[in-house]
Amino acid sequence: MTMPPPVLPGTDAVAASPRRPLRLPVAAALAVAAGAALLLALPPYDLWWLSPAGVALLAAAVHRRRLRAGFGLGLLAGLVLFVPLLDWTRIAAGWLPWVILSVFQALYLALAGLAGAWLSPLIDRWRVLWPLLAGLVWTTQEFLRGRAPFGGFPWGRLAFSQGDAPMLRLAAYGGAPLVTFAVAVAGGALVALAWRRFQGCGLPAAAGFAVTAATLIAAPAALPLTEPGGPVTTVAIVQGNVPRLGLDFNAQRRAVLDNHVNATKALAADVAAGRQRQPGVVVWPENSSDIDPLRNADAAGLIQSAADAIKAPILVGTLQRTDVPGDIYNVGILWRPGSGPDHPQQYAKRHPVPFAEYMPMRSVARLVSEKVDLVRNMLGGERPGVIDTGAGILGDVICFEVAYDGIVRDTVDGGAQLLTVQTNNATFNEAEARQQLAMVRLRAVEHGREALMVSTVGVSGFVDAQGTVHGSTGFNTAAVVVRDMSLEGPRTLATRSGLWPEAAIVFGTVVALAGAALLRRRRATIDRVIDDSDGVTVSEAR
Known part of the structure; x- marks a missing residue:
């Protein structure tokens, strides 16, 4: 008779039981749907409510996957988003720079997919963290994409899809990063709610996720905005x-x-x-x-x-x-x-646009396109x-x-x-x-x-x-x-706080990634103990 593996003190049945991701064909379909949803949320389509859905779909696709699979699924979603979104660049630059730019932008969503897979142990242990982690990952991905390389290219941010949405008002309180964070948290709440069908989740928790998503999507409409006044x-x-x-x-x-x-x-x-x-x-x-x-x-x-x-x-x-x-x-x-x-x-x-208004690494770029030397050298201003x-x-x-x-x-x-x-x-x-x-x-x-x-x-x-x-x-x-x-407008909280909201979110992401590393290390130790469970002691497991 085959005995089940032991559950050691300090662990739980969940940690020792197998947890499987969605089947890869299903995950790939969800990644494609995620990219499409994120695209349709942005102008000229303006279906803003699809932004949280896009975040949720990609989060479901990468959850519990191996890191390389999370990276690949994120890349797939990114290509579905950025190739059509940046189609207008080929009018001036041609198809090759358009494809290169689209792929490079998609790599940031690939990193978001990898991060989502990496954070899976935290989510499995504390499902309530899923909305928060989704917000951290997406906002940090946009932070990086808007800065590197060559000053970044922050096109297609979640915040830019919310022009007709109640969440636009959050911009006055924390700028574009807070809007993106709120959209992604709502998406994380949606996926946590939907995941209840696949893994046990109590009714109170499900209700909490539903309330979180609904509140973030609708409640910002009640936030006050100070209208400019004074001279005209x-x-x-x-x-x-x-x-x-x-x-x-x-x-x-x-x-x-x-x-x-x-x-x-x-x-x-x-x-x-x-x-x-x-x-x-x-x-x-x-x-x-x-x-x-x-x-x-x-x-x-x-x-x-x-x-x-x-x-x-x-x-x-x-x-x-x-x-x-x-x-x-x-x-x-x-x-x-x-x-x-x-x-x-x-x-x-x-901020002149690299490869369009000035040419970084001109000698290397000349190997990609013979039109490189048509790009003049635009200098950046200083104030x-x-x-x-x-x-x-x-x-x-x-x-x-x-x-x-x-x-x-x-x-x-x-x-x-x-x-x-x-x-x-x-x-x-x-x-x-x-x-x-x-x-x-x-x-x-x-x-x-x-x-x-x-x-x-x-x-x-x-x-x-x-x-x-x-x-x-x-x-x-x-x-x-x-x-x-x-002419007289208020200094909003977003203006006064500057970089701090985004910096706090990025710091939170670093903490979450480090926490997942510790939990993964602990799980790896438990797995080794289970594999060699005959005669094992608690002190040895620790």
């Missing part, structure tokens, strides 16, 4: 459009400048006729003048004529050449009526984009910089009253533009500031401090939108 300024955004979308955008730079000049003069005519309000400041998009107006008298004259006509300063997006051939800055510079460029009131983009227009202080960020927490926060810490995102989507598509606008919505709530995004081709629009979009324009069309914006 009138702001106009000019979306001049381009003659043709695509890679030849730069060859059209004079036509693009003309479009923005003419649209501004048409606005001036409407103001003079009483059909439109007089703006205190006008904002043009990134690359609205790819002809450097500080070195080209014709471009300077055109911009000056527009500023004089509208009788307001214009924030112009342009490229500034240097004395070194090929070196440029991507800047927003304030152009005043009557006096021209206000040199102290300009912002140089601090936050705080621009005093006289009608209000703008917190300017350029294009992809809106995805980076610190770059936006620095402008508010520097005194920005309005958040301004200058961007150029002419070499991308509408999906990319709407993904950026979702980030602007989060930033407005996060910092309690009204915001705007202005693009060469769309989508442009204003966002209030509740995250609601106003005056949204179409894509690949010309448009001018005017809106009154409040």
Whole structure:
């Protein structure tokens, strides 16, 4: 008669009993479903409620698996998410850089899958920890993805899917990291609740998981947000459009400048006729003048004529050449009526995009694509984009910089009253533009500031401090939108706390991973004892 293995003092039946993961085909299907859910939660689909479901599906897929299987399942989910999400990058860069970027982003979800598998012993021992651990892993994955390598690329964060969700309000209390954490905790609660079907879980615990998920998803709607008040300024955004979308955008730079000049003069005519309000400041998009107006008298004259006509300063997006051939800055510079460029009131983009605006490891990259040498060397600026227009202080960020927490926060810490995102989507598509606008919505709530995004081709629009979009324009069309914006916004808890919420979450993840290591070591000792159980003593097991 075969005797069952002994249960030693200090262990429990659960530790000594086999616990199996889901069958691999089922786990793979769940990983694919997870990636699809995370994709559909983001713009342009905006099915925000699928974000917790995506977290739950991947957590179920990797639970109790070997580490390499957890890594592989995470990679599978990441590819399903990032390959279609970043499809717009191939328009400018071609298919190979698109695939490389997508795979590299997916590797971070692979690490999240590995971490989920590694933490399985903790979850098996204390099921109540599953929601917390899911939140820690996902937020830490985004922390790493937004910083490495070359400054990171934090596209597709869970927080950016919550534009229409109650959880968006959490941004005012802990920024994008807290929103991601809450979404992932809700997902962890969902998987813990669903796992009850496969492993025993008492009714009180199941009810607790259900309440946790429901509370995190719905209750933030009741959180108060302080609306900006005080003085109001009138702001106009000019979306001049381009003659043709695509890679030849730069060859059209004079036509693009003309479009923005003419649209501004048409606005001036409407103001003079009483059909439109007089703006205190006008904002043009990134690359609205790819002809450097500080070195080209014709471009300077055109911009000056527009500023004089509208009788307001214009924030112009342009490229500034240097004395070194090929070196440029991507800047927003304030152009005043009557006096021209206000040199102290300009912002140089601090985070140029690697492999698109500058080429790290150019000699190595040349082996991948012969187009490497078409990429100029864009230099990074050194100070936050705080621009005093006289009608209000703008917190300017350029294009992809809106995805980076610190770059936006620095402008508010520097005194920005309005958040301004200058961007150029002419070499991308509408999906990319709407993904950026979702980030602007989060930033407005996060910092309690009204915001705007202005693009060469769309989508442009204003966002209030509740995250609601106003005056949204179409894509690949010309448009001018005017809106009154409040200048006095609160310093939210998220602004005041800065990096601390995210740092605390990352520290918690390190503690959890270390705790799982200790528990795994203990389990390995128990397994050895069970294998050699004849004559074993408790002291030997310990």
